[in-house]
Amino acid sequence: xxxxxxxxxxxxxxxxxxxxxxxxxxxxxxxxxxxxxxxxxxxxxxxxxxxxxxxxxxxxxxxxxxxxxxxxxxxxxxxxxxxxxxxxxxxxxxxxxxxxxxxxxxxxxxxxxxxxxxxxxxxxxxxxxxxxxxxxxxxxxxxxxxxxxxxxxxxxxxxxxxxxxxxxxxxxxxxxxxxxxxxxxxxxxxxxxxxxxxxxxxxxxxxxxxxxxxxxxxxxxxxxxxxxxxxxxxxxxxxxxxxxxxxxxxxxxxxxxxxxxxxxxxxxxxxxxxxxxxxxxxxxxxxxxxxxxxxxxxxxxxxxxxxxxxxxxxxxxxxxxxxxxxxxxxxxxxxxxxxxxxxxxxxxxxxxxxxxxxxxxxxxxxxxxxxxxxxxxxxxxxxx
Amino acid sequence: xxxxxxxxxxxxxxxxxxxxxxxxxxxxxxxxxxxxxxxxxxxxxxxxxxxxxxxxxxxxxxxxxxxxxxxxxxxxxxxxxxxxxxxxxxxxxxxxxxxxxxxxxxxxxxxxxxxxxxxxxxxxxxxxxxxxxxxxxxxxxxxxxxxxxxxxxxxxxxxxxxxxxxxxxxxxxxxxxxxxxxxxxxxxxxxxxxxxxxxxxxxxxxxxxxxxxxxxxxxxxxxxxxxxxxxxxxxxxxxxxxxxxxxxxxxxxxxxxxxxxxxxxxxxxxxxxxxxxxxxxxxxxxxxxxxxxxxxxxxxxxxxxxxxxxxxxxxxxxxxxxxxxxxxxxxxxxxxxxxxxxxxxxxxxxx
Numbered sequence: 027x028x029x030x031x032x033x034x035x036x037x038x039x040x041x042x043x044x045x046x047x048x049x050x051x052x053x054x055x056x057x058x059x060x061x062x063x064x065x066x067x068x069x070x071x072x073x074x075x076x077x078x079x080x081x082x083x084x085x086x087x088x089x090x091x092x093x094x095x096x097x098x099x100x101x102x103x104x105x106x107x108x109x110x111x112x113x114x115x116x117x118x119x120x121x122x123x124x125x126x127x128x129x130x131x132x133x134x135x136x137x138x139x140x141x142x143x144x145x146x147x148x149x150x151x152x153x154x155x156x157x158x159x160x161x162x163x164x165x166x167x168x169x170x171x172x173x174x175x176x177x178x179x180x181x182x183x184x185x186x187x188x189x190x191x192x193x194x195x196x197x198x199x200x201x202x203x204x205x206x207x208x209x210x211x212x213x214x215x216x217x218x219x220x221x222x223x224x225x226x227x228x229x230x231x232x233x234x235x236x237x238x239x240x241x242x243x244x245x246x247x248x249x250x251x252x253x254x255x256x257x258x259x260x261x262x263x264x265x266x267x268x269x270x271x272x273x274x275x276x277x278x279x280x281x282x283x284x285x286x287x288x289x290x291x292x293x294x295x296x297x298x299x300x301x302x303x304x305x306x307x308x309x310x311x312x313x314x315x316x317x318x319x320x321x322x323x324x325x326x327x328x329x330x331x332x333x334x335x336x337x338x339x340x341x342x343x344x345x346x347x348x349x350x351x352x353x354x355x356x357x358x359x360x361x362x363x364x365x366x367x368x369x370x371x372x373x374x375x376x377x378x379x380x381x382x383x384x385x386x387x388x389x390x391x392x393x394x395x396x397x398x399x400x401x402x403x404x405x406x407x408x409x410x
Numbered sequence: 411x412x413x414x415x416x417x418x419x420x421x422x423x424x425x426x427x428x429x430x431x432x433x434x435x436x437x438x439x440x441x442x443x444x445x446x447x448x449x450x451x452x453x454x455x456x457x458x459x460x461x462x463x464x465x466x467x468x469x470x471x472x473x474x475x476x477x478x479x480x481x482x483x484x485x486x487x488x489x490x491x492x493x494x495x496x497x498x499x500x501x502x503x504x505x506x507x508x509x510x511x512x513x514x515x516x517x518x519x520x521x522x523x524x525x526x527x528x529x530x531x532x533x534x535x536x537x538x539x540x541x542x543x544x545x546x547x548x549x550x551x552x553x554x555x556x557x558x559x560x561x562x563x564x565x566x567x568x569x570x571x572x573x574x575x576x577x578x579x580x581x582x583x584x585x586x587x588x589x590x591x592x593x594x595x596x597x598x599x600x601x602x603x604x605x606x607x608x609x610x611x612x613x614x615x616x617x618x619x620x621x622x623x624x625x626x627x628x629x630x631x632x633x634x635x636x637x638x639x640x641x642x643x644x645x646x647x648x649x650x651x652x653x654x655x656x657x658x659x660x661x662x663x664x665x666x667x668x669x670x671x672x673x674x675x676x677x678x679x680x681x682x683x684x685x686x687x688x689x690x691x692x693x694x695x696x697x698x699x700x701x702x703x704x705x706x707x708x709x710x711x712x713x714x715x716x717x718x719x720x721x722x723x724x725x726x727x728x729x730x731x732x733x734x735x736x737x738x739x740x741x742x743x744x745x746x747x748x749x750x751x752x753x754x755x756x757x758x759x760x761x
Contacts, residue, residue, distance in 0.1 A: 068721060105714070110674045111666050112451060116711050119447035136670050139589050143667040161589055202551045204586035204670065211569070231548060232673055 059100040059356045061086070061345065062121035063338070064114055064141065065133030067106035070260070073286050074334045078133045078155045079104040081331060081338030084322050095346045098356050102342075107132060111140040118144055126150060127356060127363055130341045133334065135159045135205055142168045149364040153344055155337035156282070159208060163390025167364050169371055170392050171340050171380065173306070175205060178281045179212030179256065181396040182304050186252065187220030191277060191302070194225045196250035198241050198265065200257045201229035209256035209281055225250050230261075238265050242274055252277040259287040266297045277302060285333040288404065301401045306380035307336035308399045308408040316379055330405070333380065340378035347374045418612040421697040422605060429601045446597075448711050450665045452704045453600025454658045459687035459699035460607055461654030466685070467694035468615050469647040470627030471528075475539030477680035478546045479516045479652040483659025484669055484676070485550055487512030488588045491664065492581050495592065505594045509603075509660045516656020519546075520649045528644040531630070535648075543678055550671040555582040587670030588663075595665040603661060604700070607654050611696055614650065623647045655684075690732060705731075 063082050065075030086102040094100060105121055107114035114137030121129070129145055129152040132138040138157035145152045146165035153169045154162060160174045173181070186192065197213065200206035210227075217224050225248040228241045242265065245253055253269075253276050255262055262284050269275070280287075280303040288295050309320050309330045319339060323331040345367070352370040354363055376384045381394030399406045411419075432449065435441050458476055465473045487508040498504050519542070527538045554565040558578030565571045569584055582588050614620050622643045625633040634640055663669050673679065687706060691698030709727060713720035734740050 068718065106718075108674070110672075111668060111670075112675065115447055115666065116444060116714075119443040120711070120714055123442040123444050136587070136668060136672070139668040140666045143593065159586070164590075200585075202548070202585045202672075204583075207569075207585050231551065233544065233548065 057098065057356065059095055059098055059349075060125050060127045061100055061102050061342065062118075062124065062126035062129050062131070063102060063104040064107050064117045064121070064129065064131035064137070065104070066109040067104065069108040069110075071109040071134055071258070073259075073289065073332075074156065075106070075109075075133045077286070077332050077334040078338035078341075079130075080323070080327055081319075081335035081340075082130050082155070082342050084319065084326065084335075085339045085342035088322075089342065089346055095349050096353065096355060100342075102130075107134075107137050109134050109137065111137045113137070114141050115144065122148065122150070127360060128152070128345050128367065130155065130338065130345070132157060133338075135162065138162045149361045151345070151348075151364045151367040153341045155341045156334055158205060158282075160391070166368050166388070166390075169344070169368075169386055169390045171337050171344060171378075171384070172282065172392070173394075173396065174391055175208030176212040177391075177396075178304060179209040179214075180216035182209075182254065182256075182279065182281060183213050183216035183220055185304060185396070185398055186254075186279065187217075187222055190221065191279070192250075192252035193222050194248065194250050195222050195252045195254055196226035196228070196245035196248060196276070197224060197254045197256075198228050198230070198238070198245070199255075200231065200235070200261065202231040202233070203257065205283065206257045210254075213254060213256065222252075235261050236264065238268050239272070242269050242272055245276065246272065246274045250276055252279055255280045255284060258283040259285065260290060262287050262301075263290040263293040266301070267293070270297050279303070281305070282333055285406075288401065288406070289329060289332070295401075295404045298401045299403075302409070303399050303401075303406075304396055305333040305399050305406075306394065306397050307333040308397070308406045310405055310407050315377075319379055336379035340376070340380050340384075343378055344371075344374070344376050344384070347376045414612070414616045417697075418608070418616075421612070421700075422608060424697065425601060425604055425608065425700065429597075432597065444711060444714075445708075448708060449597040450595050450600050450661065452707045453597065453604055454661045454665070455684065455687060455703040455707050456604055456700045457600075457607055457658035457661065458655045458684045459691065459703040460604070460611055460696050461651045461658065462684050463688045463691075463694065463696055463699045464611060464614070464647055464654070465651035466688050467692075468620065468623050468627065469644060469651070471644065471648065472533060472536040472685075473539045473648075473651070474536050474678060474681045474685070475523075475541075475543035476652075476655045476684050477676045477678065478539065478543030479520060479655035480659035480662065480680070481543070481546055481550065481671055481676035482519050483512035483516040483656030484663035485582070485588070485659075485671070486515040487656075487660035488591045488663035488669055489555070489582060491591060491594075492588060501592065501594050504592070505599065505660075505664060508664070509657060512660035512663075513653045513656045516659065517649050517653035520652025521645070524645045524648045528648060529641055540678060540681070543676070543681055547671045547673070547676055550582075550587075551585045553582055554580070554584050556580045585670065587668060589668040591663055591667050591669065593664060593667055595661050600661055603657055607657065608696060610650075611654075614647075615694075619643065619646065686728070690728075690735060692735070 063079045065079050066072050067075045086100045090099050105117035107117045114132050118141045129150055132141050133156050135157045138154055142162055146167050151167055156172045158172050158175045163170055199210040226244050228244050255278055278301045282305045284303040285305050287298050348367045348370040351374050352366040354366055371386045372388050384392055384394045386392055398409050400409045462476045465471055490508045490511040491504055523542055527535050552567045554569040556563045556572050556574055556578055558574050563572045622638050626640055687703040688699055691702035710724050713723055
């Protein structure tokens with residue numbers, strides 16, 4: 027028994043040591059661009075990660091077909107972070123071993139905060155498709171393609187005020203989620219300057235996201251005509267179902283997290299009719315670029331792309347635009363690439379799926395026009 | 411040499427040997443960044459597993475809230491660092507103070523929970539600690555601390571009462587947690603902490619106090635009848651166990667630059683994970699706890715190459731290891747193999 031234990035211990039130690047060395051990565055100049063992608067491919071937020079990284083993959087395929095960036099092909103590798111900061115750091119490190127030169131990610135905010143610290147240290151250029159916290163871009167090497175949380179909140183309030191959608195508005199938000207809370211905060215702040223009145227502000231947490239009858243009752247009693255829902259689609263599906271059971275039919279207004287609600291399993295999409303969401307991308311847009319993207323996406327993945335897919339797609343084109351502006355080659359060191367790309371970012375203007383003429387300030391935040399989408403007959407339709 | 415001393419030295423030696431091997435490999439540039447990144451988490455989970463092992467393996471009380479103590483340690487340690495960052499620039503001193511604060515806070519919460527619960531018999535501790543883990547997460551998600559020109563601002567539940575000035579920064583912003591924590595943790599610090607905790611734990615369980623604690627586990631009535639103060643010793647073991655988890659939390663907070671109290675990192679799933687380390691490694695075996703924690707932390711990362719299948723394989727490997735280690739049949743088979751091995755060696759010697 028004892029001998030066995032010793033043998034086992036030695037064997038385990040040996041296995042660990044071998045595994046550590048086995049993945050020692052090769053580094054140095056390469057003849058292709060190596061772009062990594064990090065996002066939740068499994069777990070609760072998987073829909074976002076998969077959409078964003080699938081979108082990026084489509085962009086990579088297109089660019090490679092057209093001859094690559096500055097004549098060099100792109101290699102793209104996606105890693106899973108399960109929407110967890112610690113896992114995200116591991117994903118980042120494994121991509122670093124692979125020889126990543128630029129990062130498309132991470133898709134969700136909290137992991138992105140942790141990864142952005144590392145990429146700044148390692149001089150790896152980073153463009154996030156959808157991490158919307160303003161702190162994400164506090165380092166020079168990191169840029170956003172999506173709006174920041176504060177921008178989404180105030181843009182929503184302005185939109186509701188200008189279009190006079192309602193005079194009494196209720197807000198339900200997730201107080202244990204940084205994204206939801208960030209949007210809610212600026213929405214309420216901006217609402218003070220608008221023509222409507224906030225009659226109810228009510229919260230839930232991640233631990234209590236299965237029953238919303240109390241919150242909805244509050245909204246109904248206060249006579250709210252519009253409910254602002256700054257949270258993710260899976261919760262929104264529950265709220266819509268329960269509101270329907272109560273016979274409460276206000277306008278529901280969401281932000282980009284609401285995107286994807288039509289893809290929820292066992293959810294009656296009829297309930298989502300008339301839901302507004304503020305998102306920069308609608309799959310029904312008639313311009314050629316969007317239509318081509320939607321078709322490719324449907325052919326390849328069998329579903330209609332959501333905004334995150336478009337964000338991911340744009341990230342790759344943004345990196346391409348910056349690399350072409352600075353006339354870079356993949357055999358340069360990461361330091362050179364990162365510095366040149368970060369500088370070029372403030373000079374480029376990109377026409378993407380999520381906005382025309384996107385430009386970036388040195389701070390890393392994007393400037394583009396927000397757009398609202400309404401769900402009609404089971405599809406996202408842009409409202410003018 | 412006493413048998414217990416020998417066991418202690420073997421475990422300490424094993425940790426040191428691992429450290430030396432990894433350091434040498436790192437110096438030679440043979441360790442991938444992925445593995446470098448996992449080294450600190452391995453230390454963190456080893457610490458927590460050792461802590462929980464005192465409670466589950468030696469005291470015989472089930473705790474399902476060790477992630478909660480980790481959470482307390484992480485947040486109090488990180489807050490301490492954020493407060494002192496401007497005054498103390500030496501990272502080592504900063505970390506030691508944070509460690510002290512984090513450990514003390516975790517111990518304090520362990521003590522407070524212990525007062526009512528450890529007087530009871532039965533599985534109450536499991537239920538109460540489970541609740542504690544959930545409560546502490548929710549409380550932290552509702553605390554807001556900010557700093558601006560006029561000093562520190564505090565708010566509970568409603569962050570809108572804090573009107574930040576131009577230069578204001580959030581220190582703890584409710585569910586957004588604490589960000590921009592200096593990344594001080596490294597492998598060396600982790601190993602030093604493990605060594606310290608191991609020495610403390612082995613000394614505890616091999617002392618008179620340790621024997622008293624184990625006697626409570628084995629037979630409470632008998633222990634009481636020979637005059638052992640049951641509540642006192644239970645409390646002692648539980649508080650030490652919580653404090654060690656707090657140390658793990660401090661290490662955790664200073665490893666990632668941002669911490670948030672979410673169900674994935676400090677929820678009851680994490681508590682169960684720590685319990686899995688302890689059970690797989692063997693109740694009452696600190697060495698086993700470390701090996702199990704290291705193995706189960708490294709495993710999902712090693713399986714990254716298998717993409718989506720890794721979740722499936724991870725679970726299968728977990729079940730297989732659990733069976734191999736602890737199923738009666740498998741133990742019989744292992745004993746048999748060892749017997750055969752010995753017989754062969756005997757025969758060889760005879761020949």
